[in-house]
Amino acid sequence: MRLENKKIIITGGGSGIGRAAALRFSREGADMVIADINLDSGEETVHLVEKNGGNAVFHHTDVTIPEEVEQLVNRTVSLYGTLDVMINNAGITQKENKIHNVPIHEWKKVVDVCLDGVFYGMKYAIPVMMKNGSGSIINTSSVAGIKGQKLLGAYTAAKSGVIAITKSTALEYGKYNIRVNAIAPGIIDTEIVSEWRNAEKWPLMSTANALRRIGQPEEVANACLFLASDEASFVTGTTLVVDGGTLLGK
Numbered sequence: 001m002r003l004e005n006k007k008i009i010i011t012g013g014g015s016g017i018g019r020a021a022a023l024r025f026s027r028e029g030a031d032m033v034i035a036d037i038n039l040d041s042g043e044e045t046v047h048l049v050e051k052n053g054g055n056a057v058f059h060h061t062d063v064t065i066p067e068e069v070e071q072l073v074n075r076t077v078s079l080y081g082t083l084d085v086m087i088n089n090a091g092i093t094q095k096e097n098k099i100h101n102v103p104i105h106e107w108k109k110v111v112d113v114c115l116d117g118v119f120y121g122m123k124y125a126i127p128v129m130m131k132n133g134s135g136s137i138i139n140t141s142s143v144a145g146i147k148g149q150k151l152l153g154a155y156t157a158a159k160s161g162v163i164a165i166t167k168s169t170a171l172e173y174g175k176y177n178i179r180v181n182a183i184a185p186g187i188i189d190t191e192i193v194s195e196w197r198n199a200e201k202w203p204l205m206s207t208a209n210a211l212r213r214i215g216q217p218e219e220v221a222n223a224c225l226f227l228a229s230d231e232a233s234f235v236t237g238t239t240l241v242v243d244g245g246t247l248l249g250k
């Protein structure tokens with residue numbers, strides 16, 4: 001099994017990519033803590049993991065509150081003895097708006113969840129990993145954070161920031177054998193894109209890539225599995241793009 005005995009936190013594990021990762025990991029021997037702001041969906045993920053023969057518990061967490069993220073890490077260590085893999089995946093999007101129309105509170109909220117949340121996750125996971133002499137951190141960015149995307153200025157800024165802090169952190173902790181990578185999904189079939197589903201541009205938007213189809217959360221989960229596992233032992237500071245070729249255009 002590719003994650004045998006690995007102790008793993010997945011933030012945003014109640015839905016979409018985070019849930020798909022939990023289900024994929026449940027077949028690979030991982031012991032997980034599913035963290036989400038949504039209690040019902042987080043508990044449902046745990047139920048599905050257990051049905052799959054895996055092991056997980058739910059820990060209610062708002063990643064924008066540093067004390068809650070610290071408690072999440074502490075709970076994981078008291079449950080499982082340590083923490084091997086931290087997946088900072090919780091995220092929200094924003095209403096489409098030109099930058100001068102983006103409400104300030106919305107900018108702050110998006111950056112808080114998508115960037116500050118990643119910072120807190122790394123801040124509290126890293127001391128445990130330093131003690132272990134190993135660890136893998138996976139931060140969820142987006143192709144929007146690489147290429148830029150009109151009308152999504154706050155989201156784009158936060159996701160670019162995730163790539164930047166991933167590289168800096170990889171440099172800082174490589175000597176402790178802690179690997180820090182990001183994933184950059186293209187458009188993936190999850191809740192976060194639900195607002196766009198009824199838009200006129202959706203059929204074009206969801207197929208604007210070389211493979212000409214929307215991605216599935218399981219396809220991103222497979223990339224997370226690689227980065228979480230020891231198979232990625234010489235991979236750090238990188239952003240693994242899982243976008244069906246979106247960055248190439250169409």
Ligand SMILES: NC(=O)c1ccc[n+]([C@@H]2O[C@H](COP(=O)([O-])OP(=O)(O)OC[C@H]3O[C@@H](n4cnc5c(N)ncnc54)[C@H](O)[C@@H]3O)[C@@H](O)[C@H]2O)c1
Nearest residue numbers: 012014015016017037062063090091142187188190191192
């Ligand atoms: N789906 C896509 O097209 C796509 C593309 C690129 C990047 N992403 C990124 O992938 C990640 C996962 O998104 P998804 O597509 O699975 O969407 P999703 O909406 O299905 O899942 C996001 C999860 O994050 C949780 N969450 C939101 N705010 C939180 C908070 N403050 N604290 C804790 N949990 C919180 C939600 O409750 C939800 O369970 C996000 O970071 C998102 O930005 C998604």
